[in-house]
Amino acid sequence: MVPKDMAPAIGVFDSGFGGLTVLRALIERFPRARFAFLGDTARLPYGSKSRRTIARYAAQSAQFLVREQGAEFLVIACNTASALALDAIQDAVPVPVLGVIEPGAKASRAASQTGDVLVVATEATVHSHAYAAACTAQGLRVLEKACPLLVPLVEEGWTDHPVTAEVIEIYLNELRAEAESRGMNPDTLVLGCTHYPLLRPLFEGAVRPGAKVIDSAEAVAQAAARQLGSNVALAEPRAAAETKIRCFATDSVEKFERLGSRFLGRPVGHVELIDLGD
Amino acid sequence: MVPKDMAPAIGVFDSGFGGLTVLRALIERFPRARFAFLGDTARLPYGSKSRRTIARYAAQSAQFLVREQGAEFLVIACNTASALALDAIQDAVPVPVLGVIEPGAKASRAASQTGDVLVVATEATVHSHAYAAACTAQGLRVLEKACPLLVPLVEEGWTDHPVTAEVIEIYLNELRAEAESRGMNPDTLVLGCTHYPLLRPLFEGAVRPGAKVIDSAEAVAQAAARQLGSNVALAEPRAAAETKIRCFATDSVEKFERLGSRFLGRPVGHVELIDLGD
Numbered sequence: 001m002v003p004k005d006m007a008p009a010i011g012v013f014d015s016g017f018g019g020l021t022v023l024r025a026l027i028e029r030f031p032r033a034r035f036a037f038l039g040d041t042a043r044l045p046y047g048s049k050s051r052r053t054i055a056r057y058a059a060q061s062a063q064f065l066v067r068e069q070g071a072e073f074l075v076i077a078c079n080t081a082s083a084l085a086l087d088a089i090q091d092a093v094p095v096p097v098l099g100v101i102e103p104g105a106k107a108s109r110a111a112s113q114t115g116d117v118l119v120v121a122t123e124a125t126v127h128s129h130a131y132a133a134a135c136t137a138q139g140l141r142v143l144e145k146a147c148p149l150l151v152p153l154v155e156e157g158w159t160d161h162p163v164t165a166e167v168i169e170i171y172l173n174e175l176r177a178e179a180e181s182r183g184m185n186p187d188t189l190v191l192g193c194t195h196y197p198l199l200r201p202l203f204e205g206a207v208r209p210g211a212k213v214i215d216s217a218e219a220v221a222q223a224a225a226r227q228l229g230s231n232v233a234l235a236e237p238r239a240a241a242e243t244k245i246r247c248f249a250t251d252s253v254e255k256f257e258r259l260g261s262r263f264l265g266r267p268v269g270h271v272e273l274i275d276l277g278d
Numbered sequence: 279m280v281p282k283d284m285a286p287a288i289g290v291f292d293s294g295f296g297g298l299t300v301l302r303a304l305i306e307r308f309p310r311a312r313f314a315f316l317g318d319t320a321r322l323p324y325g326s327k328s329r330r331t332i333a334r335y336a337a338q339s340a341q342f343l344v345r346e347q348g349a350e351f352l353v354i355a356c357n358t359a360s361a362l363a364l365d366a367i368q369d370a371v372p373v374p375v376l377g378v379i380e381p382g383a384k385a386s387r388a389a390s391q392t393g394d395v396l397v398v399a400t401e402a403t404v405h406s407h408a409y410a411a412a413c414t415a416q417g418l419r420v421l422e423k424a425c426p427l428l429v430p431l432v433e434e435g436w437t438d439h440p441v442t443a444e445v446i447e448i449y450l451n452e453l454r455a456e457a458e459s460r461g462m463n464p465d466t467l468v469l470g471c472t473h474y475p476l477l478r479p480l481f482e483g484a485v486r487p488g489a490k491v492i493d494s495a496e497a498v499a500q501a502a503a504r505q506l507g508s509n510v511a512l513a514e515p516r517a518a519a520e521t522k523i524r525c526f527a528t529d530s531v532e533k534f535e536r537l538g539s540r541f542l543g544r545p546v547g548h549v550e551l552i553d554l555g556d
Binding site for chain 1: 319320326327426427429430431433434441444445448529530
């Protein structure tokens with residue numbers, strides 16, 4: 001679909017700005033691509049809304065990225081939209097669409113020796129059991145846990161704070177105890193939320209020796225590279241700092257600009273406010 | 279307005295279910311009243327929305343409580359709606375409306391000897407500077423601090439947890455250091471969020487000896503008692519457990535029922551789902 005010598009225009013969509021970790025992983029793979037990122041911040045959280053509403057919001061957002069921004073490939077960096085609206089998005093736009101959940105499940109399948117996998121995510125993602133379904137489809141046994149304190153801790157900037165390390169320890173202890181009581185022997189932990197890559201060092205310090213941590217942002221970037229072809233991904237790399245990125249949000253532009261750089265690993269610059277309606 | 283021998287029908291409105299702490303304080307004052315509580319959970323958080331949108335949502339919610347539930351007196355237990363939409367709500371319904379912010383400011387004025395007051399609240403409430411304005415109008419000097427981790431900690435049920443005590447200690451130390459650098463001598467702390475009454479014991483353990491903690495849920499219940507008259511409040515008390523309460527939500531009824539009892543201090547029972555539109 002994308003000519004061998006041309007870098008594609010990639011659209012990345014999230015309900016908030018957590019998906020900037022996915023954009024960051026994509027930029028590292030595709031430094032020559034043009035990127036348009038849309039955070040539908042006016043209508044978050046998607047997690048508490050109905051499937052029909054989420055599908056409508058996500059389709060509108062996808063159409064903005066394709067029609068207005070010329071995206072030739074879409075990555076859905078929102079777990080809720082990936083879980084509940086991937087079909088609706090694929091129907092709404094004429095370009096390939098990649099969700100964030102299946103790549104995480106496939107990466108876990110490749111990483112796990114025991115076939116037993118733990119997933120940490122937000123309450124809404126766990127409630128959807130989307131990772132459980134995707135991991136089960138890969139032949140894995142899986143146990144999920146909602147960790148509702150971690151997004152606020154990341155947004156507070158406490159990504160390397162003793163309180164956050166303690167909270168992660170408490171959550172993982174509860175999760176491992178539950179896994180043990182079910183006779184599981186997990187060796188892989190999936191970070192099933194786009195905020196959690198910022199906590200990866202703390203998670204890696206908290207898992208048992210030899211256990212692997214799968215970062216779903218990294219997993220989706222790998223999947224995009226496979227789908228777009230490594231020639232596109234690797235041709236004539238240039239410094240990622242020069243990559244062309246436009247960021248859009250439907251509300252709270254100030255918060256996006258202020259917090260987003262932590263997620264993107266560089267300044268997000270000017271975030272453009274757009275209106276997608278109610 | 280309310281006959282001396284009749285208990286009023288009181289409507290309580292919040293964007294979520296945190297306002298159940300306000301309902302709890304009201305029940306203790308008015309055990310003979312009928313209560314209707316509405317949490318507009320489908321459209322939260324209000325804090326990130328425009329004043330016009332918040333005014334429209336809050337007016338719809340107020341009209342539901344007055345027209346459909348017969349409320350003769352309304353308490354707005356939502357800080358954002360109290361800060362940005364109290365006038366709009368008063369225009370939308372023909373009954374007295376009491377917001378949650380001014381009573382907290384007045385209670386601080388009564389409590390403080392030094393005239394210097396600290397306020398802890400959510401990011402949206404602090405951003406609105408509604409407490410600062412209300413306290414300044416009372417002749418107080420005031421310093422506000424957003425404590426975004428506290429609502430998630432309360433919702434996680436960690437209301438008596440060492441992690442929460444540590445987070446409160448960190449926030450208060452930062453706030454006191456900032457107050458000191460401004461030459462303030464604060465002796466009063468306002469809990470400016472309807473979730474925080476559940477953390478009152480931890481806050482009382484964390485303030486300096488002699489400092490007072492003002493709980494805005496308690497302050498608004500006191501203000502309601504003044505406005506409705508102590509005869510109504512105190513006539514023929516009955517056990518609060520027998521008080522008639524109906525709870526409504528626009529979404530996430532299950533979460534409301536599950537978490538709400540901690541806020542209300544008793545089971546919330548069946549929560550009725552209603553639709554107020556987009």
